[in-house]
Structures are given as C-alpha cells and as structure tokens.
Amino acid sequence: MKIKLLVIFACCLWVPHLQAADKIEVVASNSTLASIAGAITGDRADIYCVAAPNRDLHFIEPTPKDVMKLKDSDVFIHAGLDLEAWRGPLLNAVGRLNLMWPAGERQIDASRGIFLLEVPETLSRAEGDIHAYGNPHYWTDPENAKIMARNIAERLGELYPEDKEQFLRNAETFNQKIDAKLAIWQKQMAPFQGAPVVVYHNSWPYFIRRFGLRLVGELEPKPGIPPTAKHLDGLVKMMKEKSVKIIITEPYREKRTPERVAKETGARVVTFTQSVGAFPQARDYFSMLDYDIGLLEEALGLPEGETR
Amino acid sequence: MRILLIVFICFTVFSLDSLPARASEENMFQSLQQNVLDLQRTIQSLQQTVQSQDAVLRQQAIQIEGLQKKWEGVSPRPQAGTSALPAEVPKRTGGFNPDIGMAGTVQAKLTQSKEDGEGNDTIAMKELELNIGQAVDPYSRADATLAFNDDLEPQNVYIEEAYYTRWGLPLGFTGQVGKFRANIGKQNLLHGHELATGNYPLVIRNFFGEEGLAASGARLRNDIPNPWALPLEVTGEVLRGNNGPSFSGVSRRPIFNTHLKTFFESSDNTNLELGWTTMFGDENPPLRIENDDGTITTEARPEGTDRFGVKVFGADATFNWFLPEGKKIKLQNEIYFQNRTKLVHANSDPWGFYSQLDYRFSPKFSAGIRFDYLNPLDVAGGHGSTEVSPYLIFWQSEYADLKLQYSYTNHAGENEKIDNAVYITVDFLLGAHSHAIQ
Numbered sequence: 202m203k204i205k206l207l208v209i210f211a212c213c214l215w216v217p218h219l220q221a222a223d224k225i226e227v228v229a230s231n232s233t234l235a236s237i238a239g240a241i242t243g244d245r246a247d248i249y250c251v252a253a254p255n256r257d258l259h260f261i262e263p264t265p266k267d268v269m270k271l272k273d274s275d276v277f278i279h280a281g282l283d284l285e286a287w288r289g290p291l292l293n294a295v296g297r298l299n300l301m302w303p304a305g306e307r308q309i310d311a312s313r314g315i316f317l318l319e320v321p322e323t324l325s326r327a328e329g330d331i332h333a334y335g336n337p338h339y340w341t342d343p344e345n346a347k348i349m350a351r352n353i354a355e356r357l358g359e360l361y362p363e364d365k366e367q368f369l370r371n372a373e374t375f376n377q378k379i380d381a382k383l384a385i386w387q388k389q390m391a392p393f394q395g396a397p398v399v400v401y402h403n404s405w406p407y408f409i410r411r412f413g414l415r416l417v418g419e420l421e422p423k424p425g426i427p428p429t430a431k432h433l434d435g436l437v438k439m440m441k442e443k444s445v446k447i448i449i450t451e452p453y454r455e456k457r458t459p460e461r462v463a464k465e466t467g468a469r470v471v472t473f474t475q476s477v478g479a480f481p482q483a484r485d486y487f488s489m490l491d492y493d494i495g496l497l498e499e500a501l502g503l504p505e506g507e508t509r
Numbered sequence: 510m511r512i513l514l515i516v517f518i519c520f521t522v523f524s525l526d527s528l529p530a531r532a533s534e535e536n537m538f539q540s541l542q543q544n545v546l547d548l549q550r551t552i553q554s555l556q557q558t559v560q561s562q563d564a565v566l567r568q569q570a571i572q573i574e575g576l577q578k579k580w581e582g583v584s585p586r587p588q589a590g591t592s593a594l595p596a597e598v599p600k601r602t603g604g605f606n607p608d609i610g611m612a613g614t615v616q617a618k619l620t621q622s623k624e625d626g627e628g629n630d631t632i633a634m635k636e637l638e639l640n641i642g643q644a645v646d647p648y649s650r651a652d653a654t655l656a657f658n659d660d661l662e663p664q665n666v667y668i669e670e671a672y673y674t675r676w677g678l679p680l681g682f683t684g685q686v687g688k689f690r691a692n693i694g695k696q697n698l699l700h701g702h703e704l705a706t707g708n709y710p711l712v713i714r715n716f717f718g719e720e721g722l723a724a725s726g727a728r729l730r731n732d733i734p735n736p737w738a739l740p741l742e743v744t745g746e747v748l749r750g751n752n753g754p755s756f757s758g759v760s761r762r763p764i765f766n767t768h769l770k771t772f773f774e775s776s777d778n779t780n781l782e783l784g785w786t787t788m789f790g791d792e793n794p795p796l797r798i799e800n801d802d803g804t805i806t807t808e809a810r811p812e813g814t815d816r817f818g819v820k821v822f823g824a825d826a827t828f829n830w831f832l833p834e835g836k837k838i839k840l841q842n843e844i845y846f847q848n849r850t851k852l853v854h855a856n857s858d859p860w861g862f863y864s865q866l867d868y869r870f871s872p873k874f875s876a877g878i879r880f881d882y883l884n885p886l887d888v889a890g891g892h893g894s895t896e897v898s899p900y901l902i903f904w905q906s907e908y909a910d911l912k913l914q915y916s917y918t919n920h921a922g923e924n925e926k927i928d929n930a931v932y933i934t935v936d937f938l939l940g941a942h943s944h945a946i947q
Contacts, residue, residue: 253777257835263946264780265740265772269732272681286943294946296676296683298647326939330907426906427872455834455871 225361228271230279230288231258233340234311234349236477236485238278241354241371245364249274251291254478257453258284259330259425263291271295276360277305278353281312284337309356311349315339318406330425341475342407343383346486347376382487386494387412393501397443399436399468401450401459404475408493417443420450420458428458440466447471447500452479469500607643608941612636612702620930634659635934636701638669640942649675651687654700669700669723678729685728690721692728692744692768693786694825694843697721698947705867707914707932711881711896712845712861716821717753724748724764740772750790754886755819755847755854762791778831786823786845791816792852818850839867847886854886861885861893875902888922895919908938 225246229235232254239248249270252261258280271277271291277300279288292301299307317335324333339345354372358365390412397417398409403424409416418439422432439445440462448459448470459470473493474483483489617632635658642652653671657664672687690698697713701720708714713721726748733741750762770784798806823845830838844862851857861883869875881896900914912934919927 253831255777255833256831262829264774265742265770265782266774268742268946269738269740272732290943290946293650293674296674296681298677304647326908427904452833453835 225276225357226270226274227276227278228267228274230277230285232477232479233475233486233489234278234280234353236489237311237346237350237375238353240375240485241350241357241368243367243371245361245367246276252285252476254474254476254483255452257451258476259286261285261287263287263294267291268294271300272297274300274307276307276309276357278309278311280337280340281310282317282334282337283332307360309353311352312337312339313348313352315345315348318410319403329421329423336403336406338404338475339407341405341490342411343379343386343490344411345407347379350375350379378487382490386490389494389498390414393497396447396501397445398447398449399440399445399462401448401454404451405449405473408473408475412494417445420448420462433458433462437462437465440468447497449473451475471496471500473497605643607641610640610938610940610942612638612640612700612939612942613935613937614702615935616707617933618707618930620928622928622930638700638702640940642941642943645673648677649673669720672728680731682729682731685730686726688723688725689728690723691717691748691764691766692746693717693722693766693788694768694784694823694845695827695841695947696843698945700944702936702938703944705865705875705877705902705912706879706898706900707912707934708916710843710863710865710879711883711894711918712843712863715861715883715885716755716845716847716859722748722753724750724752726763740770742770744768744770753790755821755849756790757792759791764788764790780829782825782827782829784823784825786821786825788819788821788823789817790819790821792818792850818852820848822846822848835869835872837867837869839865841865841867851889855889856884856886857889859884859886873904875904876900883921885921892921894921908942910936912936 225242227235227238227242227246227248229238229248229250231252232250235248235250238246242248251263251267251271252258268291272295279285279302281302288302297305297307299305302308302310317337317339319332320335321328321331321333324331340349350372354368358368361368394413395415397415399418399420400416401420403416403419403421406416408414418436420428420433420436422429445466446468448463448468450456450459450470450472452472452474456470462468463470473496474480474489475493477483477485477489479489480492482492614635614637615632616635618629620629622629637657639655639657640653641655642650644650651671651673654669655666655671656669657666668688670687670689672685672689675684678684690700692698694713696704696710697717699721709719709721726746728744728746730742730744733743735741744767746764746766746768748764748766749760750757750764751760752758753764756762756764766786766788768784768786770782772780772782774780800806823843825841825843827842828840832838842862842864844860846860847858849857849859861881863879863881865877865879867875867877876899878897878899881898882893883895884893896916896918898914898916900912902913903911905911912932914932914934916930916932917927918930
C-alpha cells in the first residue's frame, strides 16, 4: 500500500510537466535573444531568460533555477562565441547532451554567419579581457539582428517542421520592421556622422560602425580592466583635444568615473542598454534601440554641460 | 520765377527718370534673393543626398569587408557544428588538447602565535593549481586539479580533484567518479583562491581539514521534480574514509554524504539558496594488524568500535542582493552539528557555524567580515572558539587580486589564548579557467 501511494505521489509530481508539453519551452541566455525569439515564436513558446537584463553579461552567476529551467527546456538559444563564459559551467551542471555547444541539436547559436569585428591576431591577457572570436556584442547592429532572427527561425523550423512556415514568416516580418526602423534610425543619426565618442567598455563597436560614430577611447585602459587614474588623465586630455561630447556607459557600471570624466571634459554621459528590459522603455529590440538612439540624439543636441 | 520753374521741372524730370531705375534695382535684388534661397535649398537637398549616400556606402563597405574576409578565410570564427568549445579557441593547432589553466595563491601570514602552525610568520606559495579539463567524448568530460604547494611541509604535489563526469544517465542523473571536493554546504566546494578570505571557516577546518574535505568516491546528482516548479537538487556521495579529522581515516570505511539544495527568488535582485547536509561515517574501526608472517588480523580497539558512529548534520543559507552599478551584497551562513561517540575525540556533540557578509562596492574593491564560532572536536565543555575576520580585497582585474585580512581568534580549551593574525594573499589566474556552478 505504501509503495502504491509512493508511485501515485511520484506521478502527481510529473503532472505539471505533462500539462506544459503543448508549448515549446525555450531558454534564452540573455534578454535580447529572448525578445527576438519571442517575436519569432509568438504564442507558440514560453521563453525563460537566464541573464537578468540589468547585469553585466560577462559575469552572470547562473542559479539553481536556471539549471532547472534548462533541464526542462526544449530549446536553448544563446549568443555563441565567448561572451557568456558562464554558459559552459551552466551546461555542465545541466548535463543535457542535446543542449551542449556546439554539437547539441537543441541549441541555437544566434551568432552563426555574423561578421565579427576586432578578431584578435594574438591572444594574450596582457590585452585585458579580450575575446578569442572577436567582439561578441554584435546584436547592437540591427543588420546583425536580422541574421540572428533568421538563424533562430530556421533552426526552430527544423526542430518543429509543423511551425516552420510561421516562424520564417515571423522572422521576415521582424526583419522588415528592422529595415523600416533602420532607415529612421539612420536618419536620426545622420546629423551626427563622425561624432567622436568615448565608451566605458568596448561593447559598442557594431553600433558605432553602423551609425557612423567614431570611437576615440575607453574609460577602461584595456577591456575588462578597471579604470586607473593615469589612464583617465590621458583620456581627459585627449577628449578635450578632440572635443569629445559623449561618454557611453551601461546601467550595471559604476557612475562615478564617467561622471568625473564628463565633469572635467564637458562631455555628456549617456547610459545605453543592449539588453531588452534593462529600462522600462526598452521593452523589445526596437524600443531598446529607439531608447539608445533617442538618448544620443538628445545628448548631442543638448546645450553643453547639460546631462540627461 | 522762371528760374524756379526750370529748377522744379528739372527736379521733376530727374525724379521721374530715377523711379523706373529704382524699381528695376529692387526687382533685381528680389530676384537675386530668390536665386540665393533656391541655391540654399539645392545645397541642403544635395547635402541630404550625400549623407544618405554616405550611409549606403558605409553599409556597403561593411558588407564588402565582411564578404572579403569570408572569401579570404581570415575570420577564424568557427561555424557551429564544426567548431571547438569556446575555451579551446582559436588555435586549431591546439587540436584536441584540453583546456589548461593555472591558479596561484601566495600568502604571507603574521601571527601572535609562536607555534609552527601552517604558514605562521612567513610567506609561502600556499598553492599552485594546475587545472585541466575537456570533453572526453559526446557523453562525458574529465576535470583535474593538481595542487603544488610550498607551505610548511617540503614541497609536495597532490591531486586536489580529478574526476570524470558522465551526463545523461537514466532518469536524468549525472554521475561523477574520482576525487572531488565533497558537496558539503557552500565553502567546502570552493578552491582556496575562490575564497574571499585567506582561509576556510573555523568549523570547516576543524571538522573536515585545513583545506576542507576532498576525497575519492562516486557522486550522483539530480533534480527532484515537484508541482511547485521549485529547484530541488539532491546529491548523494560515497567517499573514501581516509580524509577529514571527523572520520575514521581508514579507506575501507566510507563516508556517506547527501546534500539537498533549494532556491528562491524573492525579487528581481534578491535570491536565497538553502541547503541541508547529512553525513555518516565511522569513527573508530577495528585495528588491522599485519603479522610477521604476512597475515592480517583485526582487533577491536580497547575503547570499542562504533560503525557509523559519526553523524554530521549541516545547514547552509546564502542570500544574494544585486545592487545598481554592479554592486552586490552576499550573506552566507553555514552551521554544522555532530553526534558522535567519544572514542577518538573528546567531544561527543561538537558544533560550529560561520556567518560571512561580503560587499562588492566597486569594480576594484570588495570588503567583508566573517564571524566564526566552534565547539571543537577535541574540547569538551567550556566555551568554544570564536574568530572575527574583517577583510578587504583589491581586484586588479578578473585574473588577479590582493586580499588583506585580519583575524582575531579566541581559542577554546585548556590553553585558552587569544591570537591576532594578519593575512596578505595574492591570487592569480593563467589560461583557461572556469568554476563549476555551486
């Protein structure tokens, strides 16, 4: 009798898993991927995101909940490359062979086919926290978002042939919207062509290139190395010489250093995000770039010394 | 009068003559003005055209560059399905070599104690870890940490961890065999350089050894499904019994360990992890005596034998609070109780706990304090040991840090004494390095 009760109890424990089986359980490594995946899958999938949007993607600490979600997932969508260094230990903890990168058939690498910038010729930590494959912040270029959408739709279509057409149609709609928005964003940015900018961390080369800005320096002396007084002194001098008006930072970075540099140079600090959901205004991929470009447009148009 | 008339006529004639000229000049001026405005509009229109052409050209340049690079095969980025794992990029000459990394910990310790305790009043290469890991085949991987040290003892090398992981066992279990750090609470799982402090908490040092408990054995791990979608992870281990001061020290007397873990997210920026540890082991097995003729006999110890006479129960709680600007507060607590016979150690109910508060307040610095209490294995009765350890960490980069720690210790026992110690620790990482999720 006791054994029967135990079996019944165990069956009850599995019931929620059976009930959820009609939807595709997708886990995305970051919120921007989750947003793009959501645009492609629509109501067909439930999407869970590992990295909270207001935290640095380099240093996410996966939790037991992330492990559990990934164990129960149907598909894992990630950014590929080596930005999400925590992805390997997470997948090791999950232990699902079909989710492992690169061979797992239920993982989708969104970076496939993207032309990467800043691929290092030699690998040395003397150059800081550089990335072996190239700069991994590729989704800040809307043209790359189109490739990501196609990657996700095509692979999902292979995994779920009955939904393939819908996924591809949704990806096409997403990409058409990107084209339409890109024309607007480029028009917005047209007056600021060649404007010199300084960034806190080198996470915006794709954005800068797409919209015709000019990167002239970083607050970090080398990628991932905290700013030093000596480096900042040199940077301030250079910014004054080149009349740099903008310092781009992110919400998870300390504010004191960029504000200090801004005060000494008359530049303006703008807090961009490349993670959907980091700010209430950045609800999806489009509103995220709307937010960033709007900030830049306003800051470059504001009277000197005024910050937003 | 005539003269006046002539002057009037002349003035009138000249005036009438100048009117058309003035009108003509005004017309010409207006025409010119219109022309200038037209030209301005044309220039503006041309500027806009040039700007839009610039954007098109830039976009085309990016595409051309991308195509050229791809054509030339310059980009070393591997395509999914054919590439290696991230840590073993991009040197294809490395082939199938495993990820190799090194973690070094150099520690200087100044102490009031006159004992030749580990690293007292000296500087030592406390530990140099050589980490090697890689997928073995599509189903498994192997990881090893070989530790070299130049501390009190003559230089030595030992296997800190070396284990084989097999995923995808029936019912979703993950299995590990080899030598590994036992899944006890939180800090026992960490390697020395991962600690925020220069040493392990007092209770871990006393119950499981100066560097915690690592032993050969086998481990199974899985999640327990439940209707509340609550992360509930269970780990079971059978470990060789020759490690850890609390246990027999005899290999054939295994230690059985289970750890249960759960996790709650109270908000977007706070979470709480709770764990429970249960261990059973032998305290004092029969003596094995090798006779002159090579035979082995066993004799019960005069003080008696007790199978599974050691029971250890522990609880751990870790609270994380993620603050704006990348700041973070972590409060971690572990408590352990033992219920054991008094055959080897004097205390049948030793127990202890620590509570540690850590605050990462800038990219470069973090600070914290750990409070330890211990009712040790060998001291029965009286008050326990207490230790207070404030510390400051300078994070030079992700790969190098400097730790400064002061510890005030009030030891328990007959030789009750107070000790003040200062630890200065330098950690550095080289090559591929990653830590298992705890």
